[in-house]
Amino acid sequence: MFERFVGEARxxxxxxxxxxxxxxxxxxxxxHLLVSIAGTQHPAGAALREVGLDxxxxxxxxxxxxxxxxxxxxxxxxxxxxxxxxRRTKLSWGASAKRGLERALEEAKRRGDRKIGCEHILLGxxxxxxxxxxxxxxxxxxxxxxxxxxx
Amino acid sequence: xxxxxxxxTHPEDPADGLAAAxxxxxxxxxxxxxxxxxxxxxxxxxxxxxxxxxVTRQAVHKKHARRLRDV
Numbered sequence: 001m002f003e004r005f006v007g008e009a010r011x012x013x014x015x016x017x018x019x020x021x022x023x024x025x026x027x028x029x030x031x032h033l034l035v036s037i038a039g040t041q042h043p044a045g046a047a048l049r050e051v052g053l054d055x056x057x058x059x060x061x062x063x064x065x066x067x068x069x070x071x072x073x074x075x076x077x078x079x080x081x082x083x084x085x086x087r088r089t090k091l092s093w094g095a096s097a098k099r100g101l102e103r104a105l106e107e108a109k110r111r112g113d114r115k116i117g118c119e120h121i122l123l124g125x126x127x128x129x130x131x132x133x134x135x136x137x138x139x140x141x142x143x144x145x146x147x148x149x150x151x
Numbered sequence: 152x153x154x155x156x157x158x159x160t161h162p163e164d165p166a167d168g169l170a171a172a173x174x175x176x177x178x179x180x181x182x183x184x185x186x187x188x189x190x191x192x193x194x195x196x197x198x199x200x201x202x203x204x205x206v207t208r209q210a211v212h213k214k215h216a217r218r219l220r221d222v
Contacts, residue, residue, distance in 0.1 A: 066174055069167070069174040070178065073175075082181070084180065
């Protein structure tokens, strides 16, 4: 899958594994790719930081999303850390991240770009309609179309 | 207002319900992590923890032993 990715995009994919591991997740998900992009010097990372989404803010947004989702079904999870100190030895790619990366390939194709860069991964992540990423972006007041337009 | 059991299993929007199902699995994992650690600190054996969780001793050991080897 990664043969057409440029160096920075491979780095983002690799870093997403560390982000997921740091949160004690059992799979690498779209939100981990988002945190990873926010930490890069690439323009896609800068675009995220310009709308206030640096990696610290995203970690907090992930926690708030967890609490808010549970609050909607009457469960108070405030103070329950979404991250775990459980270190999994082998992390797999989760469905949301796979879908984001597939959409990155589609975005590159649509734009006539031969190589996949960080901007394509971010565009791919921004296309999701359901799941943690679109939900937390909405909660943070981020206009996905506007952010897409910056890339 | 206290949520009724119906609210718990039937939020109005399926998106909320589906998101909650995912978050509940994660919450259950976090609870298991914390309570296994607590039980071991309280002197429970792996076999007792396994029985309480309704899984085999091997399963609970494989999942938690590395993390909790210093407990």
